[in-house]
Every structure is written in structure tokens, then in C-alpha cells.
Amino acid sequence: MTLSSTDKPLLLRPADPDAPVEIDETKLNHRLIEIEEALVAAIAPVFREKKITHAEYELFRDVIRVLQRSNAVEGFLDVWLDRLTDETTADGWEGTPSNPEGPYYVPGAPLLKSIGPGACYVLPMRSDEPGVPLIVSGQVRAMDGKPLAMAELDTWQCADTGVYSMLGMDDQPDWNLRGRFHTDQEGRFEFRTIRPVPYMPADIQQIILDFYDALGKAHYRPRHIHLKVRHEDIAADGQFMTQLYFQGDPYLQADPGQNAHTRLAMPTVTNHEPAELKARGLQGHDFFHTAHFDLTIATATTVPRRAAQQAVPPTRS
Structure with a gap:
């Protein structure tokens, strides 16, 4: 479903206010019409059943207005709606649940070089980066168990602040x-970072916050690490997005x-061994954490359930 726009200047009033309205049939988007009508039909009973008042509606509208001023509407929509579009969040899904990208992704992160045998990497960080060192390892596999060799992992997280x-x-x-x-x-990977902290947006x-309280x-x-996986065999657009949390x-x-999923929560182990600290280049630290998480992702040979659904253009009365 796509929407088109035009650079033609807009007339603020019709040339002939009394002329009949003409609908350009070539611009109709039947899929959009279907969704709009279904959303209104679904929401209307909630308003009636819960007897939502105009004051309550205005409060919600004020929240949206504040989000708009903060350029945070997209993130708010992710909270409520993004997970509903993805079958990986449904009950019974055997693979790894997805999670939204979030508002802080920046494309073009540096491609790292391995610091040892296999896929062992260190995220860019300051020499005295605050925080507890964390080593995350795992394996990326398709739904049939096949490892996804040379998959690109794009990861980002907050600092200790x-x-x-x-x-x-x-x-x-x-x-x-x-x-x-x-x-x-x-399909195996390992990277070193710091253990992220819980945070709220600075702005x-x-x-x-009052809305959250209510x-x-x-x-x-909660603490989390964003992880985007790219591989030519991954279904849909060749990439899979999720976030890793901590038990x-x-x-x-x-x-x-409302995105944290217990199935995405990693157990962590604390390591105090001096030999391990030295081997990891962590002299000066008293300990570090390790966490392991394996990802199972739908590939082109695993057809997502939603792909089999065919939308039927509705007729407009």
C-alpha cells in the first residue's frame, strides 16, 4: 500500500463551490479504504462500551500533541501497533520474536574487524567506557535449524548514562x-560491549510520564540491546529486527x-577470573558479564503465516 503526493500548488477553495464533487477513481486505494473502515468499526464499540468522555478523548489528544512536538509520534505508534503487524509476536510462534527498531537507529555504523578466531568483535567505545563489560554470544539459525552463515548483525545501545x-x-x-x-x-557470533542501563528519553x-503512571x-x-540481522535468505525484505533483554x-x-518479551530475555553470568579478564583485555576491571542468546529467524523457505493471506479489495458504497 503506497500513498502518492504532488507538488502542485493547493487551492484553498474550490474554483466553483457549487459544482458537484468528483472523485478520481484512479486515485482510490481500496486497501486503505478497507483498513480505515475496519479500524473505525473496531474502535467505535470501545468508545460506547467504556463510555469514553470527551474530556478523556481530549487528554489522549493532548498526549499525541506533545509527542508530535517532540517528534516522538513514530515511537508511540511502535508501542501500540507495530507488534500487531508481525506474526513473530503471536502465540505459538516458534522462532525469535521481533521488536521495533526504535527511534535511535542511525544507518551506516562502522563494519568491525574480528579481534580473534571466529566472529569475535568489540563495539566502538572509549578506553575508559563507564559500565560493566558484557560479552554477548549466540547463533543465528533459520527456522529449519540451518545456520545463517555470514549474516550481518547491526547493533546499538545506550551508554551507562x-x-x-x-x-x-x-x-x-x-x-x-x-x-x-x-x-x-x-552462524555464530560474539561481541563485547557494556551492560546497558534502563533509561527514559531525555526530552x-x-x-x-503521567500517562505511564496511569x-x-x-x-x-528495561535494559536492552538493539539487534538487526541482515541475510539474503531472510524472508520479506532480507532483514530481521529485535531487541535483547536481561533476565x-x-x-x-x-x-x-510494551515491547519487552520474556522470550527475548538473556540470562547473565558473572565472571571474576583474573585469567579470563586478562584474556578478554579487561585488565582494570574486577569482573564482567556474559550472556548467550540464539536467534531463530524465518527465511524465504519458511513462509510466514501472514504471507498466505490475500486481501480482497472492498466495494465502496
């Missing part, structure tokens, strides 16, 4: 804690983004 680099919000160097790298021939408005949500998103995170069950 709760701020992402590349946004002009602090003094982090460019591409700090952002990078791309590849799995090995068995969040009080009305949004919904029983936390003000902070035991107190914010996991109260995520204001």
Missing part, C-alpha cells in the same frame, strides 16, 4: 556502542514501550 551516541545529546564520540559485524560459517514530557508502567525502559531486570514486566 542512558544516552545513545550520534544524537548530539552528550560528548560521546561518533558511533559509540554502535557497530556492524558478521556471523561465522556456523520526555511530564504528561507522558497505565501502571515504569518511567524507564531479572526489574523493569522487564513494566516496560513503558
